[in-house]
Amino acid sequence: MTGEYRYQQLESWLLQGIVEQRWRLGERLPSIRTLCREQKLSKATVQHALQRLEAQGLIEARPKAGYFVALQPDGVKQPVSRARIEAPRPVNVSDLLLDIMGRSAAFDLLPDLHSGDLPPGIVTLNRSIGRALRRQKGEDYQYYDEPAGFHGLREQLALHHGRRGWTVSPDELCITSGCQHALFLALMASCERGDVVAVESPGFYGVLQLLEQLGLRVVEVPTSLETGMDMDALEEVLERWKVRACIVSPSFATPGGALMPEDGKKRLLALAERHDLAVIEDDIYADTALGRAPDPLKALDVDHRVILCSSFSKCLSRDIRLGWISGARWHDRILHLKLVTQLASSRYLQQGVADYMADGSLSSHLRRQRHELRANRDKLIASLQLWPVEVRVSTPRGGLAVWVELPEHVDTLSSYLPALQAGVIITPGPLFSVSGQFGNCLRISYAHPWSASRTEALGRLPELLLG
Numbered sequence: 001m002t003g004e005y006r007y008q009q010l011e012s013w014l015l016q017g018i019v020e021q022r023w024r025l026g027e028r029l030p031s032i033r034t035l036c037r038e039q040k041l042s043k044a045t046v047q048h049a050l051q052r053l054e055a056q057g058l059i060e061a062r063p064k065a066g067y068f069v070a071l072q073p074d075g076v077k078q079p080v081s082r083a084r085i086e087a088p089r090p091v092n093v094s095d096l097l098l099d100i101m102g103r104s105a106a107f108d109l110l111p112d113l114h115s116g117d118l119p120p121g122i123v124t125l126n127r128s129i130g131r132a133l134r135r136q137k138g139e140d141y142q143y144y145d146e147p148a149g150f151h152g153l154r155e156q157l158a159l160h161h162g163r164r165g166w167t168v169s170p171d172e173l174c175i176t177s178g179c180q181h182a183l184f185l186a187l188m189a190s191c192e193r194g195d196v197v198a199v200e201s202p203g204f205y206g207v208l209q210l211l212e213q214l215g216l217r218v219v220e221v222p223t224s225l226e227t228g229m230d231m232d233a234l235e236e237v238l239e240r241w242k243v244r245a246c247i248v249s250p251s252f253a254t255p256g257g258a259l260m261p262e263d264g265k266k267r268l269l270a271l272a273e274r275h276d277l278a279v280i281e282d283d284i285y286a287d288t289a290l291g292r293a294p295d296p297l298k299a300l301d302v303d304h305r306v307i308l309c310s311s312f313s314k315c316l317s318r319d320i321r322l323g324w325i326s327g328a329r330w331h332d333r334i335l336h337l338k339l340v341t342q343l344a345s346s347r348y349l350q351q352g353v354a355d356y357m358a359d360g361s362l363s364s365h366l367r368r369q370r371h372e373l374r375a376n377r378d379k380l381i382a383s384l385q386l387w388p389v390e391v392r393v394s395t396p397r398g399g400l401a402v403w404v405e406l407p408e409h410v411d412t413l414s415s416y417l418p419a420l421q422a423g424v425i426i427t428p429g430p431l432f433s434v435s436g437q438f439g440n441c442l443r444i445s446y447a448h449p450w451s452a453s454r455t456e457a458l459g460r461l462p463e464l465l466l467g
């Protein structure tokens with residue numbers, strides 16, 4: 001063991017064991033007691049080393065079970081392809097891509113998988129919403145709710161964000177119809193037709209559709225699958241072109257689940273201030289974190305230029321169509337636009353969700369879900385390692401999908417229709433960019449329960465993609 005202090009020696013020894021796969025992804029490390037005995041160290045020293053590895057996202061503490069390997073730095077080959085920087089351009093989403101987007105909204109390999117029991121967290125949610133509906137008074141159905149949304153829900157959201165290091169008042173939040181609506185309001189409030197917006201590449205295709213509809217031009221910024229948007233590349237882009245806004249997901253970017261480190265966030269805010277940009281933070285995946293949910297970029301926003309957009313779609317239910325936005329200096333304009341585009345949100349739905357949060361049900365749902373997501377992610381990555389060609393795959397610490405990179409000759413877009421005819425929906429890489437890049441890549445979700453039909457669909461993929 002090397003290193004100055006004993007906790008550092010233990011940390012390096014454990015790290016080496018993880019890299020050499022003495023303990024593989026998802027496996028349990030020796031208990032604290034065993035480490036104390038075998039390494040002749042105090043409990044405090046062992047705990048210190050474990051906490052440091054946990055802070056790096058390499059291991060995860062599971063209550064009453066111990067520490068488990070959460071990331072295998074060299075065990076799984078990480079994707080390497082990188083976007084090119086190209087001049088800003090209008091967005092033109094093709095019909096084929098629209099078709100794929102429509103179907104991939106189901107976020108699965110299987111078009112018709114609607115079986116299975118509801119998870120306990122959703123059963124409780126539905127009960128809560130049902131109770132709120134039964135409480136509805138006569139006048140409720142005759143009036144719209146206030147445009148900002150139900151105060152009780154905004155209070156719960158403020159408390160929820162407070163636990164992630166961001167102090168926000170309910171008055172700084174506005175309820176929306178999902179995160180897509182929040183992103184739409186953010187772009188409408190901060191940009192004008194013809195403006196240039198910087199996006200992650202590969203990145204979320206729903207944003208590209210919004211830019212197209214709003215007549216905004218896009219510039220794609222190369223994005224790492226581990227650390228998110230590349231700040232050197234963003235700086236180059238901002239020096240070459242006038243950019244009005246930048247859309248980022250620091251907490252688990254689409255499609256590969258990248259997590260932006262603190263220094264990346266600070267640099268982004270400094271660049272935003274220097275070039276006077278609006279930063280639109282898509283925070284929708286934060287609560288799918290496999291460990292503690294990261295603090296949002298918004299928590300560092302002293303200059304009031306980060307618009308945070310989020311929703312319950314990824315962590316709870318896509319069907320309730322409830323999201324929220326914190327509009328910083330654009331808050332009043334966003335409230336006005338909410339009124340114009342939606343008038344109001346459903347009051348009983350908001351009350352039901354607020355009750356669900358207040359009685360702690362959301363927190364227990366997230367805790368349970370975290371373990372399922374981790375198990376699904378590990379199974380998916382392990383099964384991809386068995387493919388007959390070299391497969392590079394992201395190892396996300398949050399989000400709901402992995403990004404898979406296949407050998408260069410593979411064309412995932414042209415496999416889309418044959419795969420669809422064979423009953424399997426794939427989400428090809430070119431969907432995540434406007435410039436036709438990432439032809440040999442695809443996104444695969446681990447959001448759904450691991451079932452025999454999923455395993456079967458996954459098993460057919462190599463043949464469908466590789467011929």
Ligand SMILES: Cc1ncc(COP(=O)(O)O)c(C=O)c1O
Pocket residue numbers: 177178179180181204206249254282284310311312313318322323
């Ligand atoms: C990164 C990202 N942002 C926003 C959305 C839209 O979310 P919502 O369903 O809340 O409108 C999605 C949905 O796929 C997404 O993946």
